[in-house]
Structure formats: C-alpha cells, structure tokens
Amino acid sequence: MPLRxxxxxxxxxxxxxxxxxxxxxxxxxRRALNCGAGEGIYHAGANGLAWRLTSGVVRLDNVSSASDxxxxxxxxxxxILGCETLLFGCYTFSATALTQCQLSPWPEGAGALAGESLLxxxxxxQQRAAEVVALRGGQAADRVLGLIRLFTDSxxxxxxxxxxxxxxxxxxxxxxxxxxxxTLERTKVLLPIKVEGxxxxxxxxxxxxxxx
Amino acid sequence: MPLRxxxxxxxxxxxxxxxxxxxxxxxxxRRALNCGAGEGIYHAGANGLAWRLTSGVVRLDNVSSASDxxxxxxxxxxxILGCETLLFGCYTFSATALTQCQLSPWPEGAGALAGESLLxxxxxxQQRAAEVVALRGGQAADRVLGLIRLFTDSxxxxxxxxxxxxxxxxxxxxxxxxxxxxTLERTKVLLPIKVEGxxxxxxxxxxxxxxx
DNA sequence: CGCATTTTTGATACACGTCAATCTCCGTGG
DNA sequence: CCACGGAGATTGACGTGTATCAAAAATGCG
Numbered sequence: 001m002p003l004r005x006x007x008x009x010x011x012x013x014x015x016x017x018x019x020x021x022x023x024x025x026x027x028x029x030r031r032a033l034n035c036g037a038g039e040g041i042y043h044a045g046a047n048g049l050a051w052r053l054t055s056g057v058v059r060l061d062n063v064s065s066a067s068d069x070x071x072x073x074x075x076x077x078x079x080i081l082g083c084e085t086l087l088f089g090c091y092t093f094s095a096t097a098l099t100q101c102q103l104s105p106w107p108e109g110a111g112a113l114a115g116e117s118l119l120x121x122x123x124x125x126q127q128r129a130a131e132v133v134a135l136r137g138g139q140a141a142d143r144v145l146g147l148i149r150l151f152t153d154s155x156x157x158x159x160x161x162x163x164x165x166x167x168x169x170x171x172x173x174x175x176x177x178x179x180x181x182x183t184l185e186r187t188k189v190l191l192p193i194k195v196e197g198x199x200x201x202x203x204x205x206x207x208x209x210x211x212x
Numbered sequence: 213m214p215l216r217x218x219x220x221x222x223x224x225x226x227x228x229x230x231x232x233x234x235x236x237x238x239x240x241x242r243r244a245l246n247c248g249a250g251e252g253i254y255h256a257g258a259n260g261l262a263w264r265l266t267s268g269v270v271r272l273d274n275v276s277s278a279s280d281x282x283x284x285x286x287x288x289x290x291x292i293l294g295c296e297t298l299l300f301g302c303y304t305f306s307a308t309a310l311t312q313c314q315l316s317p318w319p320e321g322a323g324a325l326a327g328e329s330l331l332x333x334x335x336x337x338q339q340r341a342a343e344v345v346a347l348r349g350g351q352a353a354d355r356v357l358g359l360i361r362l363f364t365d366s367x368x369x370x371x372x373x374x375x376x377x378x379x380x381x382x383x384x385x386x387x388x389x390x391x392x393x394x395t396l397e398r399t400k401v402l403l404p405i406k407v408e409g410x411x412x413x414x415x416x417x418x419x420x421x422x423x424x
Numbered sequence: 425c426g427c428a429t430t431t432t433t434g435a436t437a438c439a440c441g442t443c444a445a446t447c448t449c450c451g452t453g454g
Numbered sequence: 455c456c457a458c459g460g461a462g463a464t465t466g467a468c469g470t471g472t473a474t475c476a477a478a479a480a481t482g483c484g
Contacts, residue, residue: 062342071349072342084335087328092339116299118330123296125334127304129341130274130284136348137283137383140440163463171349173441178464200449201463352472375431385473390432412481413431425484432479441471447464454457 030105035097037161037198042082044094049105050083056101057151059165060093069094071168074132076150080106080121098161099151136171143170144180145211148190152206159195160202187211242317247309249373249410254294256306261317262295268313269363271377272305281306283380286344288362292318292333310373311363348383355382356392357423360402364418371407372414399423 030049035041035056042048044063053075060081061069072093075081081103084092107117135146147166152158160166163174163181170177184190189210195203242261247253247268254260256275265287272293273281284305287293293315296304347358359378364370372378375386375393382389396402401422407415 060338060342062346071345073338073345080334083331084338087332087335092335093342118334119295120299122292122330122334122337123299123304125337125341126272126285126296129337129344130272130305132341133283133285133344133348134274136345162461174462175442175464176440178462179440182464199462386430387432387474388472390430391472394432411430428481428483430479430481432477434477435475437472437474439471439473440469442469443467445465447462449460449462451460452458454455 032105033101033103035101035103037097037099037159039097041095041097041101041103042091044091047085047090048082050086050107051081051103052106052108053077053079053081054102054104057098057161058101059096059098059161059169061096063094071171074098074128074150074169076128078124079128080125098165099159132169135169140170140172140176141180141183143172144177144184145189145208148184148206149208152208156206157193157195158190158204158206159198160204162199162202244317245313245315247313247315249309249311249371251309253307253309253313253315254303256303259297259302260294262298262319263293263315264318264320265289265291265293266314266316269310269373270313271308271310271373271381273308275306283383286310286340286362286381288340290336291340292337310377311371344381347381352382352384352388353392353395355384356389356396357401357420360396360418361420364420368418369405369407370402370416370418371410372416374411374414 032054033041033051041051041058044061055077058075058079058081059071060073060075062072063069075095081095082091082093083106084090131150135143135150137143144166147169148158148160151160160181163177166172166177167174181190185192185204187210189207190204191207192200193203193205194200244266245253245263253263253270256273267289270287270291270293271283272285272287274284275281287307293307294303294305295318296302343362347355347362349355356378359381360370360372363372372393375389378384378389379386393402397404397416399422401419402416403419404412405415405417406412
C-alpha cells in the first residue's frame, strides 16, 4: 500500500523516499535519467535497468520491512548502480538522489561488459566501500567533515543533503549534525551561499584549510 | 624502517601486521596461498597478484603513513582481493588474514575476466560494502553480534579475531568488546570451545536464538 | 617456570543521544 | 502581498553508552 508523498509521520519514520514514479517505459527506452535531490530512483525488489551515475550523489538503502529503510552505501559519479538486477532480475537496494543527479543506462555499449571497464568498476566499488566505512568511524565532527569533503565540488562549493540524511550516513543524530554544521559555520569552515532551487541551509562555500 | 614482529608498543599502535614474507616467487607461480590468523597477505603500495578468497576472513586497511593503518573493509569467501593491482600495478589496501585463510590467484582462467563472472563479483562487492557499513552502526552489542554472525560457520561454530581487530572493525574499543563478549558468554549466547591452534578466548559455539 | 601478549575488570569522564521547545524557510491560498 | 502551515533546522537541559585510564588476571610460548 503506497503512501502519498506527504504523510503525518516525521521524516525518519517515513517510507524513505516517495516512489510514485513509474519509469517502466522510460527504462526500456534506455534514456538518460535526471533526478532532483530527495527523489527516489528505484526501489529494492523492483526490476529495471542498471545505471552509471554521471553526476550527483546517490544513497543506497537496505529495505527490510516495507516501512523501514537503513543506510547501506553511497554512490558518487562514475559508480555503477543496481548491477545486481542484471543477475537476479531485481534490485537489492533502494536508491535515492541526495543531490541533483544524472544517470545513464549501463552497460553503455555492446562490448562494455568485457575486460578492463568492468574491472575498473570493481576496483572503484571497493574503494567506495572504504570511503563510506571511514564516514562511520572516529569523532562526530571528523565524520561530518569527511562527508563534506565527499560532497564538495572542484570549485569549493557544496550542496549538502538534509541533516537527517547526513545523520543516517554517519550514524549520528540529526541534532548532532545540526550542532556540528553550525559550529563549522561559526568557525568559518562553511560559508552559507545562495544556490538556485536549493534549501538555504544546505549550500556552502567550503574552506577546509580553516579546520587545521 | 621495518619493525620487528614484537615491539614495545601496544598492539593498536603497531604497524599493523608483520610483512616479512616475500611471496615474489610463489606469486609468479600462481599457486594457491594459505595464511594463518593474523598473517599479512599483501601490503598497500606493493605489487603482486589479485586473489579470490576461498575460505576465511580477510581484513583490508588503508595505510596512510608508514606506521598507521586504519580499517577499510572486510573480505569473506568468494570475494576478490587486490584487483586494483591489475589496473594500477600496486595494491591500494593492505590485507591481513583474520582467521585461517585460503586464496587462489585471480582471474582463474583465460575467459574468466569476461561477462557474468566479473559482474557477479561487482554485485558481491557492493553487497559486502553494505554489510561492513552495518557493522559500524547502532548499539555496540548489536555490532558485535553482527560480526559474530558474519564469522560463524554453517555448523554454528565461530573463531573470532582478536578483541582489537573486532574493535577496529566495529569502531569500538577493545575493552568494550571484551565486556560485550563476556556478557554474551554469561547469557549463554557464546559457549567457549577448544579448537586446535586457536587462542582459548576466541572460539565458541554460537546460539543466536538466545539473543532474542 | 617466566615473560610477553591479550583479555578481563573496575572507576570515572565525556561525547553524543534524547526529549522538547522554538525558529526558519518556503510553498500555498486567500 | 501577506497570513498560514508544514517540513526541516536550531538550541537547551539533561541522561547514558562508551571511552579512557589503570591494574590484575589469563593464556601461550620459549
């Protein structure tokens, strides 16, 4: 029984993202996909294509019961999402865009499944695993800084996901995240900036040198 | 400057495992490899073969400076280790056997690098990442139970790594691990058993039903 | 047996969790 | 254009699960 996009439950008890979108036709057309922050991309148990993430950051969740989701991993540009669907016919995890995202169907071409390309993806997946593990160890402030580093673009700007998403990734509480980010603002590590279409509390200019 | 196997430093500040073994010749022969618990398999920055783990559990570490190692990930039977060496010419992580381990050179055959097999390894790597992430979230006791579940064989017996290794994996302190395991013994979840060649405090019969 | 390593246990401290109130942002409709 | 309402963010007061420090007890090896 699907819930409507907006429910009475606090966010952390909601069925994670809203998945009203039926991409059935779009999928079979093998077109690139654009997702806004917070949007669901696919749901565990469903079937569909595998994707390569070309921009943005995606959150993957284990979905045990229908109404419960727990953070499993992250994907950043270059990573492959949902490749298990090619083997098992359905997705193992649910995927949600944490920032504006672009995805393209994978594998890209006829010969793409062979050799080097796939090997590189495997190495990249193992690298990613280590990075995500690192976001869940050590002092709270260091975890948040690690996540900020992961989300910051080459121009030194960052669009963060909600405090609750950051909390899920780092295994902290959203109140703790809020306190840490406010402290980073006060110490000039984060400078709030205005970005079109993004919640005012989530976009910053980053000065990681100020952490030292 | 390599340290001798036994140093004055407490274990958690040591260069993680001892890597005196030069496997150069054995490697080029592409023979299967056996490792005892605690033994180093390969070291970050070195070059060598990629491996498929056929039995046991392996710990992977990020090695930043020469004398510092931080937990990065786990590998269990079926997982592929060090595949990045085929691309970059050297290992990204250091690998250490947490239990008795068997490894065989990878890829196994001429055609093994193609298609399904590699795809399955990629899916498996992503699955593993989610499991390791789960070991670093939630209450301390639940993390340890999750790790015990991961190490328990089909016969319901388990050989755990040292308290310090468990602590590194779960991002807890070894004193905390010790307390939790002792409590599990007292509540009959873990029943100490004697296993040949294994430290007495590390082998148990497991009764996970007793946790409920 | 004696010593190094690992584990256990106790006392105490603190980082983060919990609960609850308030505030800010932003979309919606009068 | 402004009032309204809901989601998310902030802040404070207080509690607690683990960390920390220290010392003793087990285990295994030479």
